[in-house]
């Protein structure tokens with residue numbers, strides 16, 4: 001039994017308040033930071049922080065920022081991240097970012113203060129049924145009715161968030177749970193961690209090997225699970241052995257395969273006609289933890305031809321065969337399972353690898369040549385800017401990407417994404433997550449350069465995160481590609497071929513009149529601001545910002561033509 005330690009400053013044997021017990025529980029679950037934005041229902045917790053020296057409270061100026069920070073921290077560490085929101089409106093504000101975190105499988109314990117149980121029935125201000133609000137986006141959602149329930153609820157929440165498929169969980173914590181007192185009669189219980197290295201079923205692996213050996217043109221799609229599992233080497237060994245290009249899944253979030261590997265083929269298209277064209281060139285799709293196949297818009301075209309055979313390995317059974325029948329279906333951890341598969345296929349396609357790599361190298365060279373050809377253009381084109389940033393980026397940097405039209409499927413060639421924990425971006429598609437995530441990631445990795453690549457429109461959803469960077473001295477370099485528009489929406493509107501395409505006119509997609517003053521925005525939040533309109537200026541601004549040790553916002557003026 002874990003005994004209750006005395007409240008700081010009080011003699012042993014005294015009863016201890018729920019607010020301290022809550023922090024004891026989190027500390028013993030390995031938590032060292034809570035991201036939050038406080039209100040009346042959370043005041044007991046904030047009061048506890050006055051004498052708390054094991055955990056830090058990191059303030060975000062709204063719940064979009066708070067939830068995004070927790071998401072970044074959770075994804076960058078793989079450990080439990082905790083955030084604390086303010087009752088129903090705070091949880092409501094956080095929902096978009098909670099959606100992103102859920103899609104990314106980020107292990108987060110989302111908590112919200114709740115009105116006291118004693119007045120719950122009267123429907124007080126800020127009250128609502130929080131557990132029901134959070135439930136669709138969380139693996140488990142529960143309202144803690146008493147201090148007696150708190151230890152078991154926190155233990156279960158942490159275990160559920162961290163067990164594959166990892167993801168957010170929610171606890172509603174009424175104020176009177178935090179102010180109630182308990183003594184040694186309350187057992188704080190202990191953490192449970194389920195070992196993640198589940199090895200796939202031997203028969204399913206043998207079935208997958210047989211399909212691969214019979215294939216003449218296999219293709220591999222790699223997803224977040226590969227990065228989380230740390231299975232780069234194991235996947236590279238498989239790809240070389242079977243002679244297959246490796247694509248990242250459509251809404252590629254992590255560096256699921258090292259971009260400097262000779263079989264790295266970039267991200268797959270998000271639109272199904274392009275995806276279908278790619279799949280016509282292959283007779284077997286091998287998905288290693290990829291989301292098959294996220295569509296960003298209905299096109300009426302199926303991504304896979306009928307009868308395409310699929311080998312599907314994932315730690316998440318829900319994903320396996322979800323939309324496309326898995327001919328061989330393996331539930332397991334990639335790093336633990338791939339070596340057995342690679343051994344069984346015995347270099348069956350290794351003879352193809354060099355030719356495939358040569359083809360990919362030629363495509364990559366052509367892309368770099370295209371970027372070089374645009375190097376003299378003004379206003380700047382995104383491609384030469386990205387190529388330059390890629391050249392200047394330190395090896396141990398972490399990139400958080402939310403570029404939309406400035407990035408698409410070129411950014412992950414032009415800016416290297418090598419280590420499995422070196423890149424995060426846009427899993428859920430809800431924009432405004434990048435700068436908050438960067439704050440969480442920089443807190444998790446204080447010694448690594450952290451760089452945000454964001455569109456102007458996206459940055460504005462959560463620009464208040466700049467203040468958190470300044471306040472906690474987090475030296476994130478925030479690079480904003482400013483085209484004064486929602487350019488990707490213009491491209492998509494034009495593609496549907498209606499009045500916009502005909503008249504070259506777009507409603508509600510220009511961020512002008514007035515233009516957003518990003519330099520004033522930086523100054524207002526206490527971070528350094530630099531505007532760059534040429535490649536030379538980008539070079540100077542980026543190298544200076546990396547060396548500064550304090551946060552910088554770099555605004556790059558890029559072409560706004562659609």
Ligand SMILES: Cc1ncc(C[n+]2csc(CCOP(=O)(O)OP(=O)(O)O)c2C)c(N)n1
Pocket residue numbers: 096402403404405406429430431432454455456457458459483485486487488489
């Ligand atoms: C929370 C949320 N609101 C709205 C959207 C719709 N949306 C997708 S991209 C986009 C515009 C992005 O603009 P910007 O970041 O400037 O990139 P650009 O398209 O100009 O390259 C919008 C509004 C979204 N994905 N998520």
Ligand SMILES: [Mg+2]
Pocket residue numbers: 455456457481482483484485486487
């Ligand atoms: Mg824009």
